Amino acid sequence: MSPVQTGAPHAEEAPSPTRSLRWRAIAAPVLRNKSAMVAVGILAVFVFLAIFSPLIVGDDPKAKVGPVFAPPSKEWPLGTDGGGANMLDLLIAGARISLLIGFCAGAISALIGGTIGIVSGFFGGRTDTALMRLTDYFLVIPDVPLIIVIAALFGRSTWNIIVIIGIIYWTFTARLIRAQTKSVRERVYVQRARALGARNSRLILRHVLPQVTPLLIANTVLLIAYAIFAETFISFLGLGDPTAISWGRLIQNAFTDDAIINEAWWAVIPPGVCVMLVVLACTIIGQTMEDALNPRLRTGHLSVRRFRVLRPSERPTLQPQTPPSQPQPQQPS
Amino acid sequence: MRSADYVVKRVLFAVGTVLVAVTLNFVLFRSLSGDAVSALRCRGCSLDFKNYQRKTLGLDKSKWEQYKIYLGDLAQGNMGRSLRTEEPVRSVLWEPIKNTVPMVALGTFFAIVFGVLTGVIAAWRRGTAADKTALWGGLGFYSMPPQWLGLVIVLFIAGWLGLPTSGVKDPTLGILSDPGFIEVFVDRLEHMILPALTLGLVIFGEYTLIVRSAMLETLGEDYILTSRAKGLSNWATVWKHGLRNAMLPIITLVALSLGFIIGGAITVEYVFSYPGIGLLIVEAIDQRDYPVLQAAFLLLTLSVILFNLLADLLYFRLDPRVQE
Amino acid sequence: MSPPLLEVDDLHVWFDLPNGRKLHAVQGVSFAVDAGTRLGMVGESGCGKTTTILALMGLLPPTASVSGRVLLDGVDVLERGEETIAPHRWKDIAMVFQGAMNAFDPVKRIGDQIVEPMELHGHASGAEAASRVSGLLETVGIAPERAKSYPHELSGGMRQRAAIAMALACSPRVLLADEPTTALDVMVQAQVLELLTYLSNELGLALVFVTHDLPIVAQTCTHAAVMYAGRIVEQGPTEALYHETRHPYTRMLWAATPDLDAHEEVLSIPGVPPRLDAELHGCPFAPRCDLAASRCVSERPELRSVGNGHTSACHFSSSVGAAA
Numbered sequence: 001m002s003p004v005q006t007g008a009p010h011a012e013e014a015p016s017p018t019r020s021l022r023w024r025a026i027a028a029p030v031l032r033n034k035s036a037m038v039a040v041g042i043l044a045v046f047v048f049l050a051i052f053s054p055l056i057v058g059d060d061p062k063a064k065v066g067p068v069f070a071p072p073s074k075e076w077p078l079g080t081d082g083g084g085a086n087m088l089d090l091l092i093a094g095a096r097i098s099l100l101i102g103f104c105a106g107a108i109s110a111l112i113g114g115t116i117g118i119v120s121g122f123f124g125g126r127t128d129t130a131l132m133r134l135t136d137y138f139l140v141i142p143d144v145p146l147i148i149v150i151a152a153l154f155g156r157s158t159w160n161i162i163v164i165i166g167i168i169y170w171t172f173t174a175r176l177i178r179a180q181t182k183s184v185r186e187r188v189y190v191q192r193a194r195a196l197g198a199r200n201s202r203l204i205l206r207h208v209l210p211q212v213t214p215l216l217i218a219n220t221v222l223l224i225a226y227a228i229f230a231e232t233f234i235s236f237l238g239l240g241d242p243t244a245i246s247w248g249r250l251i252q253n254a255f256t257d258d259a260i261i262n263e264a265w266w267a268v269i270p271p272g273v274c275v276m277l278v279v280l281a282c283t284i285i286g287q288t289m290e291d292a293l294n295p296r297l298r299t300g301h302l303s304v305r306r307f308r309v310l311r312p313s314e315r316p317t318l319q320p321q322t323p324p325s326q327p328q329p330q331q332p333s
Numbered sequence: 334m335r336s337a338d339y340v341v342k343r344v345l346f347a348v349g350t351v352l353v354a355v356t357l358n359f360v361l362f363r364s365l366s367g368d369a370v371s372a373l374r375c376r377g378c379s380l381d382f383k384n385y386q387r388k389t390l391g392l393d394k395s396k397w398e399q400y401k402i403y404l405g406d407l408a409q410g411n412m413g414r415s416l417r418t419e420e421p422v423r424s425v426l427w428e429p430i431k432n433t434v435p436m437v438a439l440g441t442f443f444a445i446v447f448g449v450l451t452g453v454i455a456a457w458r459r460g461t462a463a464d465k466t467a468l469w470g471g472l473g474f475y476s477m478p479p480q481w482l483g484l485v486i487v488l489f490i491a492g493w494l495g496l497p498t499s500g501v502k503d504p505t506l507g508i509l510s511d512p513g514f515i516e517v518f519v520d521r522l523e524h525m526i527l528p529a530l531t532l533g534l535v536i537f538g539e540y541t542l543i544v545r546s547a548m549l550e551t552l553g554e555d556y557i558l559t560s561r562a563k564g565l566s567n568w569a570t571v572w573k574h575g576l577r578n579a580m581l582p583i584i585t586l587v588a589l590s591l592g593f594i595i596g597g598a599i600t601v602e603y604v605f606s607y608p609g610i611g612l613l614i615v616e617a618i619d620q621r622d623y624p625v626l627q628a629a630f631l632l633l634t635l636s637v638i639l640f641n642l643l644a645d646l647l648y649f650r651l652d653p654r655v656q657e
Numbered sequence: 658m659s660p661p662l663l664e665v666d667d668l669h670v671w672f673d674l675p676n677g678r679k680l681h682a683v684q685g686v687s688f689a690v691d692a693g694t695r696l697g698m699v700g701e702s703g704c705g706k707t708t709t710i711l712a713l714m715g716l717l718p719p720t721a722s723v724s725g726r727v728l729l730d731g732v733d734v735l736e737r738g739e740e741t742i743a744p745h746r747w748k749d750i751a752m753v754f755q756g757a758m759n760a761f762d763p764v765k766r767i768g769d770q771i772v773e774p775m776e777l778h779g780h781a782s783g784a785e786a787a788s789r790v791s792g793l794l795e796t797v798g799i800a801p802e803r804a805k806s807y808p809h810e811l812s813g814g815m816r817q818r819a820a821i822a823m824a825l826a827c828s829p830r831v832l833l834a835d836e837p838t839t840a841l842d843v844m845v846q847a848q849v850l851e852l853l854t855y856l857s858n859e860l861g862l863a864l865v866f867v868t869h870d871l872p873i874v875a876q877t878c879t880h881a882a883v884m885y886a887g888r889i890v891e892q893g894p895t896e897a898l899y900h901e902t903r904h905p906y907t908r909m910l911w912a913a914t915p916d917l918d919a920h921e922e923v924l925s926i927p928g929v930p931p932r933l934d935a936e937l938h939g940c941p942f943a944p945r946c947d948l949a950a951s952r953c954v955s956e957r958p959e960l961r962s963v964g965n966g967h968t969s970a971c972h973f974s975s976s977v978g979a980a981a
Contacts, residue, residue: 233599271481301554302552308722309735315724559754652763
């Protein structure tokens with residue numbers, strides 16, 4: 001047996017964690033969590049629909065196939081919209097643009113925010129102060145109005161929308177990644193590599209990036225939810241691509257086509273439900289990942305329930321000792 | 334006495350942000366989009382008006398000169414003229430502001446009160462059915478696009494509640510006789526309720542999550558255990574120690590939600606045809622009335638900056654640890 | 658003979674684990690403390706000492722189950738759990754927490770937090786409470802004006818002493834201290850220890866002092882109990898444990914302490930403590946003990962008397978060499 005002191009083991013000696021361990025850090029909690037797995041399932045369904053929508057709904061889902069605002073029936077499970085098109089087809093087609101905007105804008109935000117965060121956190125000093133000052137200013141300027149204004153001035157095409165949303169939401173990510181980068185930079189193995197003469201680029205790529213990536217991914221998932229939400233704002237105000245079908249657009253159509261007066265709930269409810277489901281799913285998955293990486297969920301010291309008092313006859317008996325294969329469960333003291 | 338350094342710093346920061354916002358505004362509407370406010374491309378505008386715009390905005394001068402003119406105008410409260418009506422923008426904004434402020438205030442108030450209530454209960458009774466309901470309810474409302482919720486409310490609830498779903502006043506009021514103050518007040522209120530409710534519900538969802546998470550974090554702190562050890566009941570501990578400390582992160586997060594509130598207000602006003610700033614913005618976009626859009630955006634941005642400053646000062650007041 | 662002030666009889670604590678099993682954190686701990694005596698409970702982290710004293714005040718989480726008796730003046734206060742323990746909190750038995758840095762609510766003044774239990778339990782209020790606070794602060798060596806300070810304005814050592822003052826607010830007869838000197842520098846540590854000794858001698862306080870630092874126990878406590886894997890393995894007057902050590906673990910703990918006079922190597926104790934979520938056979942220390950024999954693995958040693966008020970749980974207690 002090797003001599004171990006009666007205290008915490010030497011954390012500083014730990015080498016840089018391997019690739020597989022990192023992915024497990026965010027994948028495992030999601031796999032364990034029932035709600036998160038349901039969310040993944042829902043998301044998978046929508047992604048599938050989005051990718052294969054042209055095959056499923058054909059060339060022109062906007063084509064008039066029946067009377068305007070026909071209620072749901074066997075022929076049209078979700079009825080028809082204000083233009084007589086099949087709601088179900090529209091919904092599936094809409095998944096494509098909505099998810100595309102969501103994922104791309106989320107990725108752009110993550111890229112910008114992540115880069116700024118890493119640069120700021122790693123180099124510190126004046127670069128850090130300047131970048132953070134910039135971030136602070138951006139944080140205060142309200143996001144949705146800015147998006148609306150820029151879209152009003154430059155919008156109208158899907159790719160413009162993606163870029164606009166992407167460049168607005170990087171601020172949250174930047175702060176988060178900066179904090180993480182700072183803490184990684186202080187870790188001993190990074191200091192050691194530096195002392196050995198490693199160049200900054202190598203330090204960033206081999207040490208900082210692997211540690212920061214899981215958090216970045218968790219944050220990106222949340223950003224995707226924001227982006228899809230923002231898209232509904234933009235489309236609702238008529239600022240989206242006029243030729244593209246998205247869920248936000250469908251909600252707008254319902255409104256401008258007077259679905260309400262026609263009591264055509266089937267034109268109103270489904271697109272909103274789709275947005276809700278995807279946003280919910282992304283939020284749950286992203287939150288689960290983030291919670292796993294930043295465990296601040298300590299035991300609360302307040303509870304309605306109390307500890308139990310047992311009589312000697314009620315004492316539990318424990319199973320006999322098993323070989324030490326799992327880590328020791330920690331006493332909450 | 335704590336030094337007022339922090340206050341000074343935050344005020345300076347707010348001023349700095351105002352400058353950034355104003356400049357951003359200028360850059361967006363002048364430089365990048367080919368003088369969106371100039372009326373040069375406005376078909377319905379008279380020639381006189383176009384010449385007037387060119388002169389007062391200094392369109393033939395350099396961008397830097399234009400910027401200085403812009404700043405000077407703003408300092409005097411001159412926000413240009415509407416391209417649609419050729420009226421000064423300032424007077425165009427006034428009525429809608431009077432409509433929007435009470436509606437948003439009502440909705441946000443509702444959201445804060447119920448959000449705090451649900452959030453605290455959820456955190457306190459962590460793991461119970463109450464907590465799960467609050468969590469999923471909050472998540473649910475948080476994921477709803479406000480315009481969609483508005484449409485759903487109009488479809489299903491408005492008729493049942495007998496509340497009006499558009500405008501801010503009953504057009505028949507005041508035709509047959511002079512309406513009393515109470516009548517007008519009630520009428521306004523009736524028209525405000527649905528938009529405020531819609532906005533309030535979506536924000537309530539977000540606030541429930543924020544308060545719950547802030548409260549959970551606070552309830553894990555050592556001084557909560559100390560409080561219990563001293564003999565305080567759960568309730569007294571939450572009220573005296575928990576809430577007071579959880580207020581701090583809550584204020585920060587609420588300040589960050591202002592952009593979302595505004596976005597929600599805009600779409601909700603559109604759905605309910607409620608003639609506030611939000612609807613004005615939508616119409617301005619529709620009619621390409623960019624001076625109005627620019628002014629409205631600036632106004633909203635300045636309000637948010639102001640609220641952030643107030644939140645900072647409140648934080649300073651509540652947290653004795655803040656000093657610099 | 659009057660019963661001891663505090664007596665713990667066969668205390669067990671189990672925690673529910675997420676995987677459905679239970680952790681047997683405290684396994685039949687018994688000890689007694691008289692007025693004016695100081696008991697030091699020593700052991701590695703995770704040995705159950707903190708859980709034990711939390712149990713004495715009923716501050717265990719809902720995942721915990723306890724059995725055994727906690728007798729205050731001969732009356733079992735653990736009998737019906739929260740119901741019977743709550744009335745005694747802070748009035749008869751008070752606690753100074755580990756890392757008292759955070760035991761204070763950061764947004765309230767120190768004085769107010771010391772007054773809080775006084776007013777709650779009807780001990781004093783208003784001006785009388787204020788003067789009591791001044792008196793308490795003086796007792797612990799803090800200038801009375803500091804009652805108006807916020808926790809972050811006090812140094813670590815002062816906060817610890819203020820926590821002691823707060824614990825004394827309702828004149829309890831038993832004081833539990835959980836690692837009160839960890840994270841304090843040596844000079845301040847000495848002050849706090851002196852203070853605790855003084856309080857115990859002058860006010861007749863019974864002190865239960867939890868620490869992993871054996872020399873502190875030697876310095877401050879009249880009695881000591883060494884805990885390992887949830888059990889007490891040696892207990893008795895501190896002198897006896899030092900001069901006539903009767904348990905290998907105790908001896909190794911002494912040996913692991915750097916001795917400025919001797920020139921021996923500082924020994925570390927190889928191995929790790931056993932898991933507490935499974936039934937243990939034999940002596941829990943056997944895997945790490947240099948005196949271990951086959952009997953130790955198969956038969957669990959019970960606490961047996963090895964001297965005057967001195968017990969040890971070891972088959973080979975007589976073979977254990979003295980620390981000095």
